[in-house]
Amino acid sequence: MPDASQPLVTVRDLHIGAVTDSGRQVEIIKGVSFDIRPGEFVALIGESGSGKTTIALSLMGYCRPGCSIAGGTVTLDGRDVTAMSEADRAELRGTEVSYVPQSAAAAFNPSKRIMDQVVEITGIHRLMPRAEAEAKAVSLFRALALPQPETIGRRYPHQVSGGQLQRLAAAMALIGGPKLVIFDEPTTALDVTTQIEVLRAFKAVVQKGGVSGVYVSHDLAVVAQIADRIIVLKGGEIQEENTTPKILTEARHPYTRALLAAVDPVPHQPRSIAGLQPRPPILEAIDLHAGYGTFQNGEPAVKVLKNINFRLERGRNLGVIGESGSGKSTLARAVSGILPPYRGAVLLDGHELDGDLKERRKEDLRRMQIVFQLADTALNPAQTVGSILARPLKFYHGLRGAARDARVDALLDMVHLPAALKYRLPRELSGGQKQRVNLARALAAEPELILCDEITSALDTVVAAAILKLLEELQSELNLSYMFISHDLSTVEAICDDVLVMYKGEVVEELPAARMSAEAAHPYSKLLISSVPQIDPGWLDSLDQDPELLAAFSRR
Amino acid sequence: MPKPMFLSPARHGFRFNWAGRIGLAIVLLWGAVALVGPLITPYPVGEIVDWDYFGPMSQKFLLGTDYLGRDMLSRILMGARYTVGISLAAVTIACSVGVVLGMIAAVVGGIFDMGLSRLLDAINGIPGLLFGLVVVAAVGSSLTVLILTLATIYMPGAYRFARSLAVNVNTMDFVTVARARGERTPYLIAREIFPNILGPVLADLGVRFVFIVLVLSGLSFLGLGVQPPNADWGALVRENIGALSFGAPAVVFPSLAIASLTISMNLFIDNLPTRIRDRSA
Numbered sequence: 157m158p159d160a161s162q163p164l165v166t167v168r169d170l171h172i173g174a175v176t177d178s179g180r181q182v183e184i185i186k187g188v189s190f191d192i193r194p195g196e197f198v199a200l201i202g203e204s205g206s207g208k209t210t211i212a213l214s215l216m217g218y219c220r221p222g223c224s225i226a227g228g229t230v231t232l233d234g235r236d237v238t239a240m241s242e243a244d245r246a247e248l249r250g251t252e253v254s255y256v257p258q259s260a261a262a263a264f265n266p267s268k269r270i271m272d273q274v275v276e277i278t279g280i281h282r283l284m285p286r287a288e289a290e291a292k293a294v295s296l297f298r299a300l301a302l303p304q305p306e307t308i309g310r311r312y313p314h315q316v317s318g319g320q321l322q323r324l325a326a327a328m329a330l331i332g333g334p335k336l337v338i339f340d341e342p343t344t345a346l347d348v349t350t351q352i353e354v355l356r357a358f359k360a361v362v363q364k365g366g367v368s369g370v371y372v373s374h375d376l377a378v379v380a381q382i383a384d385r386i387i388v389l390k391g392g393e394i395q396e397e398n399t400t401p402k403i404l405t406e407a408r409h410p411y412t413r414a415l416l417a418a419v420d421p422v423p424h425q426p427r428s429i430a431g432l433q434p435r436p437p438i439l440e441a442i443d444l445h446a447g448y449g450t451f452q453n454g455e456p457a458v459k460v461l462k463n464i465n466f467r468l469e470r471g472r473n474l475g476v477i478g479e480s481g482s483g484k485s486t487l488a489r490a491v492s493g494i495l496p497p498y499r500g501a502v503l504l505d506g507h508e509l510d511g512d513l514k515e516r517r518k519e520d521l522r523r524m525q526i527v528f529q530l531a532d533t534a535l536n537p538a539q540t541v542g543s544i545l546a547r548p549l550k551f552y553h554g555l556r557g558a559a560r561d562a563r564v565d566a567l568l569d570m571v572h573l574p575a576a577l578k579y580r581l582p583r584e585l586s587g588g589q590k591q592r593v594n595l596a597r598a599l600a601a602e603p604e605l606i607l608c609d610e611i612t613s614a615l616d617t618v619v620a621a622a623i624l625k626l627l628e629e630l631q632s633e634l635n636l637s638y639m640f641i642s643h644d645l646s647t648v649e650a651i652c653d654d655v656l657v658m659y660k661g662e663v664v665e666e667l668p669a670a671r672m673s674a675e676a677a678h679p680y681s682k683l684l685i686s687s688v689p690q691i692d693p694g695w696l697d698s699l700d701q702d703p704e705l706l707a708a709f710s711r712r
Numbered sequence: 713m714p715k716p717m718f719l720s721p722a723r724h725g726f727r728f729n730w731a732g733r734i735g736l737a738i739v740l741l742w743g744a745v746a747l748v749g750p751l752i753t754p755y756p757v758g759e760i761v762d763w764d765y766f767g768p769m770s771q772k773f774l775l776g777t778d779y780l781g782r783d784m785l786s787r788i789l790m791g792a793r794y795t796v797g798i799s800l801a802a803v804t805i806a807c808s809v810g811v812v813l814g815m816i817a818a819v820v821g822g823i824f825d826m827g828l829s830r831l832l833d834a835i836n837g838i839p840g841l842l843f844g845l846v847v848v849a850a851v852g853s854s855l856t857v858l859i860l861t862l863a864t865i866y867m868p869g870a871y872r873f874a875r876s877l878a879v880n881v882n883t884m885d886f887v888t889v890a891r892a893r894g895e896r897t898p899y900l901i902a903r904e905i906f907p908n909i910l911g912p913v914l915a916d917l918g919v920r921f922v923f924i925v926l927v928l929s930g931l932s933f934l935g936l937g938v939q940p941p942n943a944d945w946g947a948l949v950r951e952n953i954g955a956l957s958f959g960a961p962a963v964v965f966p967s968l969a970i971a972s973l974t975i976s977m978n979l980f981i982d983n984l985p986t987r988i989r990d991r992s993a
Contacts, residue, residue, distance in 0.1 A: 492892055493892070494888060494891065494892055513891065513892060513894070516894070518894050521892065521893060521894045525892075526889070526892050528885040528888070528889065530885060533884045533885040533886065534885040534886050534889055535886055536886040536903075536904055536907070536908070537908060538907030538908050538910075539903070539907070547890075547893075547903075548893060551893060551894070551895070552893075597889070601893070
């Protein structure tokens with residue numbers, strides 16, 4: 157048993173460098189020092205590119221290809237992992253320190269049974285006989301609150317849900333009895349209701365086993381539930397380090413304050429529409445049905461959307477929330493005509509649109525633009541920002557030459573990007589910049605309505621908050637309406653007037669956003685709203701959800 | 713960091729390794745020979761200049777003489793014209809037709825895609841050399857026939873390759889955005905899809921060029937390719953096959969020419985210049 161006063165991990169003046177493909181040396185981690193005591197849970201938090209994963213991996217003595225530890229020491233339980241040979245480090249991994257990756261779905265081998273993969277470490281390190289290892293795995297499954305712990309190991313990875321797979325990855329990390337477990341954004345890819353179960357399971361197992369943990373995340377509210385101490389990183393340096401309650405209440409560094417502010421956005425102030433002349437709603441859906449697959453008797457094989465009705469008044473914003481698979485992205489596709497609905501109607505400004513976008517008038521297409529979640533795939537990697545923005549200007553407005561160039565500059569200015577960026581290719585931009593270009597392309601059409609499909613979901617919290625602010629600003633300048641699709645309730649709360657809650661392709665409830673938490677009546681809406689992590693560190697422990705309800709709605 | 717020289721790939725944001733540079737140099741050299749062939753041949757191609765046949769390498773005949781006593785160096789230099797020229801013409805036709813059809817099939821989809829794919833699969837099912845033999849035997853051998861036959865043999869492969877790449881790009885969000893904007897098929901394939909499959913398509917073009925050189929050489933070796941007195945490298949090997957037992961240079965050097973062209977083309981396409989992502993230096 158290690159001495160509790162002695163730190164388990166000591167990192168001193170750690171420098172990690174990399175060589176880029178043009179031969180330039182860059183420093184990724186610039187002199188980081190911290191300790192982790194036995195049994196302590198430390199969170200590394202920061203935006204993408206802040207070096208949080210790089211530091212976490214260095215605790216195993218591992219650097220990603222192209223990177224190398226340039227200076228400093230990492231001591232794990234009295235041994236310096238930076239000075240070890242690769243063979244000694246391999247001995248250490250799995251038994252002393254282990255790793256839970258961000259995407260468990262990608263970390264499991266799809267063609268091997270789960271149990272074989274979970275007990276693999278005990279075989280590699282010859283820790284215990286196979287039968288004993290399986291018994292230990294089953295007890296870990298039970299501790300992680302997995303259903304049917306006795307038999308779940310016999311399944312293949314595709315036969316369990318994402319949240320279960322993430323807990324199984326934790327079992328895999330814990331089976332060798334490590335002193336330190338590194339969790340690398342393990343809940344980022346999960347739905348909110350699933351995230352809660354996973355967090356609970358992690359917390360229980362770690363507290364009981366007395367292991368230390370490092371939790372890498374960009375979500376302060378999640379981290380607040382699980383960490384004893386928080387280290388805030390930016391640009392490869394520690395900005396602030398303190399215990400969780402102190403970080404939450406008396407944050408000193410401006411970046412930490414920005415993170416805190418981003419978790420709890422200012423609620424949207426609905427714009428007054430009184431006094432305006434009565435006009436038909438900008439968008440209306442009547443009895444909309446859509447689905448995929450081959451058609452039989454006028455109905456597709458897989459029916460996704462059923463009986464959707466809503467109205468979006470001009471100048472207002474409609475939020476659509478629901479978990480993955482609830483049909484919210486399909487709704488955006490059906491409304492925009494990318495996936496023609498097989499029944500029902502979409503009305504733009506009072507007149508009915510053809511279901512198929514090929515049959516719609518160019519003018520109607522112009523008035524309704526769609527912006528996708530992943531700016532990485534939504535921008536053509538072979539075109540410069542300038543030509544991406546120029547195309548809709550030529551296509552819809554026939555602009556050419558100098559007039560078009562001036563308009564491109566104006567659009568970039570509108571989304572707060574410097575004009576010089578138009579010569580760059582999308583891959584030379586940051587995530588937030590890409591999303592701004594993505595938005596500017598929609599604005600180029602001079603639309604009246606923008607369908608935003610999870611546009612902030614792939615961004616860091618601080619960057620996402622800036623995008624939301626931009627959307628509000630543009631709305632008041634250009635008199636836009638948004639249909640805002642998201643799985644994140646706080647984002648929806650920050651920008652929308654009304655909210656549709658979707659579950660299994662149907663709208664289960666329609667509410668004003670401001671009174672969402674108070675007035676939600678449908679059990680699924682309540683569950684979804686109560687699952688959003690709060691910044692309060694005691695929130696997870698005090699959270700009281702009906703387990704039967706949870707089970708019923710998370711489709712297990 | 714010193715500023716790269718003007719012609720250096722690094723200056724244009726590319727990195728190009730030595731294997732690729734050597735490959736490109738040899739391919740360009742053969743290309744240049746094909747262009748200026750008649751100007752640099754030491755002897756007229758068809759003329760018998762030596763009383764001895766299968767003569768050895770000498771000061772007078774650098775690569776020896778062939779089975780009739782003609783100068784091998786001159787014949788190889790002129791053969792480059794046929795081998796490189798026919799192959800280039802055939803591969804250009806095969807790839808441009810195949811890639812355009814492949815992209816259209818991917819974007820349009822449905823019945824059009826299905827029909828075209830099955831038809832070209834059927835053509836693909838005929839063995840290449842056999843198809844060439846039948847066509848040449850039926851309509852006779854001329855440059856046009858050779859080029860079109862070779863293009864037909866290799867077009868379905870180019871189509872399949874481009875279609876599979878284009879299908880992947882077609883599902884990307886930026887193509888969906890362009891569709892939602894109301895763009896038509898020509899714009900989608902020319903601006904949204906083609907630039908994003910260009911790299912692999914060029915690599916495929918290189919491989920296909922090599923295959924065509926080999927099939928053309930094979931056809932000529934069987935006597936169905938370029939007809940005498942002209943000869944491409946395959947025909948040169950065939951003409952002088954008797955030299956094998958003498959170990960004369962007449963059969964070795966055309967074979968070496970084929971090998972050097974195909975291998976250096978492969979070297980080049982396996983090491984195409986890659987864009988340097990870190991531009992801040």
